[in-house]
Amino acid sequence: MNLKLIEKPDILLEASFSRARKKAGAYAKQKTPFYTIKGKEIAKIEAPYDFLESTLLKVVKDFPSVDKLEPFYKDLFTFVIDVNETKIALAKVSATVRIIKNMRREKIIALKEIRYEKGAVQHSKDLTREYFGRVSSLIKKLKGPITIYNDAARKLRELPSIKADQEAYILAGFPNVGKSTLMGKITTSTPKTAAYPFTTKGLNVGSFIKKYLPIQVIDTPGLLDRPISKRNNIELKAISAFQHLKGTIIFVVDPLQEMLEQQNLFAEIKKLFSDKGFIIVINKTDVASDEQIEKAKKAFEGNFLILEGEGLDNLKAELLK
Numbered sequence: 001m002n003l004k005l006i007e008k009p010d011i012l013l014e015a016s017f018s019r020a021r022k023k024a025g026a027y028a029k030q031k032t033p034f035y036t037i038k039g040k041e042i043a044k045i046e047a048p049y050d051f052l053e054s055t056l057l058k059v060v061k062d063f064p065s066v067d068k069l070e071p072f073y074k075d076l077f078t079f080v081i082d083v084n085e086t087k088i089a090l091a092k093v094s095a096t097v098r099i100i101k102n103m104r105r106e107k108i109i110a111l112k113e114i115r116y117e118k119g120a121v122q123h124s125k126d127l128t129r130e131y132f133g134r135v136s137s138l139i140k141k142l143k144g145p146i147t148i149y150n151d152a153a154r155k156l157r158e159l160p161s162i163k164a165d166q167e168a169y170i171l172a173g174f175p176n177v178g179k180s181t182l183m184g185k186i187t188t189s190t191p192k193t194a195a196y197p198f199t200t201k202g203l204n205v206g207s208f209i210k211k212y213l214p215i216q217v218i219d220t221p222g223l224l225d226r227p228i229s230k231r232n233n234i235e236l237k238a239i240s241a242f243q244h245l246k247g248t249i250i251f252v253v254d255p256l257q258e259m260l261e262q263q264n265l266f267a268e269i270k271k272l273f274s275d276k277g278f279i280i281v282i283n284k285t286d287v288a289s290d291e292q293i294e295k296a297k298k299a300f301e302g303n304f305l306i307l308e309g310e311g312l313d314n315l316k317a318e319l320l321k
Helices: 009-025 033-062 071-080 085-113 120-140 143-157 179-186 233-242 259-272 288-301 310-318
Strands: 166-173 191-196 202-210 211-218 248-255 277-282 305-307
Touching: 009 033, 009 120, 009 233, 033 085, 071 143, 085 120, 085 143, 085 259, 166 179, 166 259, 179 211, 179 248, 211 248, 248 259, 277 288
Parallel strands: 166 211, 166 248, 248 277, 277 305
Antiparallel strands: 191 202, 202 211
């Protein structure tokens, strides 16, 4: 998600006032020195608002409306950031820009009404100075809202690119069962690892072509690789987001690991994703003994079973149906 960050208040102010000085310096001479001065002061007042409007309001407008998001991303937003806090922060940014707009209009009207007389030049400059001081005060008060927005934007920028309206295969299973290796064998694109806000690990997203369309393959380490009792609240909520995806769970079994724990994890995942299809892949068949493989097959009998290795072609054929 390509969300722009907002610069710190001091940087915004420096950029705004720098533009004001440049615009005033480029202002053409008028018929009299006084009208030239007034014109320069008006230019100084216009420039900061023009910059702040194009910079800050664009951020506000570009921030997606959570209520209009598809359920998958709506849930992800809710779990990754404090949506209400972020909305309030953006509302404060928007309100500040509106206040500055009204001030700009008032100061420009006041400048245009000044007639040449004693003290008129100083009065013109005082109006501009007052405006700059007020703008500076307002922007500095946005330090908190800007920090809140930037924190939210950074987290949202890390969200994986997953098309919720397209078919997906979600890999599940205990750590070190070979999910990443299997993913590399069944995907035609190089899996991309993206930062994952719910865990300290990465999210692997790859794809393969099925009837000329890309099909997503997703590995969610840290979410679907341990029992519910060991997951925190954020992870539990994140799992509900993945329930919105349509597709199939590929549960990878390692015959070298404890079988009962893998059976229990599979039972939990099957309850969580009861609306999805399941494929059991018994991995590491090249290093496991015949006895270990048979034990794994027996533990998961009754499910659609595929042996990695000699059965990999069968898995690919199943995915391409």
